[in-house]
Amino acid sequence: MPKTNGEPPRLRVPRQGTKPLQVVTDDDGQPVLDLPHYLAWHKATGTFYVGGSKPRVYLRTRDRLQAIFRFREWIRANGSDVGDAYVTVFHEPHRHPELSEPVRLVDILDGNRQFVRYDLPTGDFWRLVREAALSDPETFRQETGLRVVDQGMAPSAKLSEILDAYLSKRKKPSDDEIKKVRRYWDFFVAAVAPAKQVQDVDADALTRWEDAAYAKYNNDGSPKTLAHRFEYVQRLFNYAVKKQIDTEECQRVVAAIISAKAELPGLRNLNPNPISVDALHALLDSADKKWKAILLTALNLCYYPVDVRTLPKAAINLKTGVVIFDRAKTGQTTRVGILWKQTRVALRNYMDSQPHDGEEVFITQYGKPYTAQGLRTAFRFLRDKTDVGSSIELAHVRDGAYSAAIEGGATETIAKILAGHKITGMGDAYIKRNPKMVADAVKAIEKHYLRSTPE
Numbered sequence: 001m002p003k004t005n006g007e008p009p010r011l012r013v014p015r016q017g018t019k020p021l022q023v024v025t026d027d028d029g030q031p032v033l034d035l036p037h038y039l040a041w042h043k044a045t046g047t048f049y050v051g052g053s054k055p056r057v058y059l060r061t062r063d064r065l066q067a068i069f070r071f072r073e074w075i076r077a078n079g080s081d082v083g084d085a086y087v088t089v090f091h092e093p094h095r096h097p098e099l100s101e102p103v104r105l106v107d108i109l110d111g112n113r114q115f116v117r118y119d120l121p122t123g124d125f126w127r128l129v130r131e132a133a134l135s136d137p138e139t140f141r142q143e144t145g146l147r148v149v150d151q152g153m154a155p156s157a158k159l160s161e162i163l164d165a166y167l168s169k170r171k172k173p174s175d176d177e178i179k180k181v182r183r184y185w186d187f188f189v190a191a192v193a194p195a196k197q198v199q200d201v202d203a204d205a206l207t208r209w210e211d212a213a214y215a216k217y218n219n220d221g222s223p224k225t226l227a228h229r230f231e232y233v234q235r236l237f238n239y240a241v242k243k244q245i246d247t248e249e250c251q252r253v254v255a256a257i258i259s260a261k262a263e264l265p266g267l268r269n270l271n272p273n274p275i276s277v278d279a280l281h282a283l284l285d286s287a288d289k290k291w292k293a294i295l296l297t298a299l300n301l302c303y304y305p306v307d308v309r310t311l312p313k314a315a316i317n318l319k320t321g322v323v324i325f326d327r328a329k330t331g332q333t334t335r336v337g338i339l340w341k342q343t344r345v346a347l348r349n350y351m352d353s354q355p356h357d358g359e360e361v362f363i364t365q366y367g368k369p370y371t372a373q374g375l376r377t378a379f380r381f382l383r384d385k386t387d388v389g390s391s392i393e394l395a396h397v398r399d400g401a402y403s404a405a406i407e408g409g410a411t412e413t414i415a416k417i418l419a420g421h422k423i424t425g426m427g428d429a430y431i432k433r434n435p436k437m438v439a440d441a442v443k444a445i446e447k448h449y450l451r452s453t454p455e
Helices: 064-079 122-135 137-144 159-167 175-192 203-218 223-242 247-263 277-286 289-301 305-310 341-353 372-383 395-407 412-419 428-433 435-450
Strands: 010-015 018-024 037-042 047-051 086-091 104-110 113-121 322-326 334-338
Touching (some): 018 037, 018 047, 018 064, 047 064, 122 137, 175 203, 175 223, 203 223, 203 247, 203 305, 203 372, 223 247, 277 289, 277 435, 289 305, 289 334, 289 341, 289 395, 322 435, 334 435, 395 412, 395 435, 412 435
Antiparallel strands (some): 037 047, 086 113, 104 113
16 A cells, blocks of 8 residues: 555544544455444653543554564454454464463374474464564465564664765855754754664654753744754654665654644744734634633733643642742753733643642643643644634743733833843842733733733
């Protein structure tokens, strides 16, 4: 079956009253399923999982044939209420000593040769067949007349090979280009460590890289440098695709980088893109308790998505309304803010309705912290319930807050402190001791977007 854009072949299986399933197919184009379970593919990581399982069961492979085998193994162990079928096997005792005596039924003599009959569960039978074919392909060929063809995946390219390929271009890059490539690539490799191969650069690794790039930007970086951190890495993976180096895995990483660029400030337009008052209220009107708390927190505190999803519970004092947040990944950027009454109410309603033991305030439905991609996806679901348009991004809430603070009379210095920028000559300790210095900025934001006077 052909693949497109690195995706395995999948078939839409309709279901009554709900959206169809996207089911991975076998080599004959048949969907691999045993309802209510089916073989599914996770686009963000490129791995396979058992659809319909709760909690989700990942099969820990990007090889479709291996995934089909593991899916059927899982179904035999977990998925069916019907008793296991059996296969009768005859063989000489010394050939498979791993078979246990309790399943032996009878010894059969054929001349001078002794055969043993076993009734095996089908899962054990096919496991033995598979092991025999892989461990001793020549004997398998002699016994069955079939030749084992290795359809295993080629080893994934090393990250160092991606860099070497680009630096070995026939049209040699300029010295300045090489200097930038090495700087941004080294930053990428350090952030995704311990990943050594392209296939190891999964969603978590990419999130670490995105967070690290964001931390540099918040530490008084420029939008242009932030853009380069993503564009140069994407450039190297794009070139690897052109040279057919680990094509599918490199395409997967490129797609993830493009997705990440869409959320970062200034990557598509270096000018801020503040969300409109009407668009914000349309989102709030469609939001549940958690998303109402997320939106108000982001607006109130001038937070980008990375700050929303990493905000620790310990940073918030709902009684005083003071928030002091050290970005744990850098230990250098201090975020301070004063919560509006509306934000405190929204946070309390969310926390009371969805209590959890996690360190972060906002967690997924699975009880885990949000990844960058996970928060983007969740916001898209909220946005698509409104008519605000597909161009609206969660980062625009922060752009709106920053613009409203400046336009409402807050000084640029105060607005930058609220937004988490480093201020030359002003230490973090001083900012932590005086969090109410941002009061004018948060009042200006509230007046613009919520049309009310804070207490």
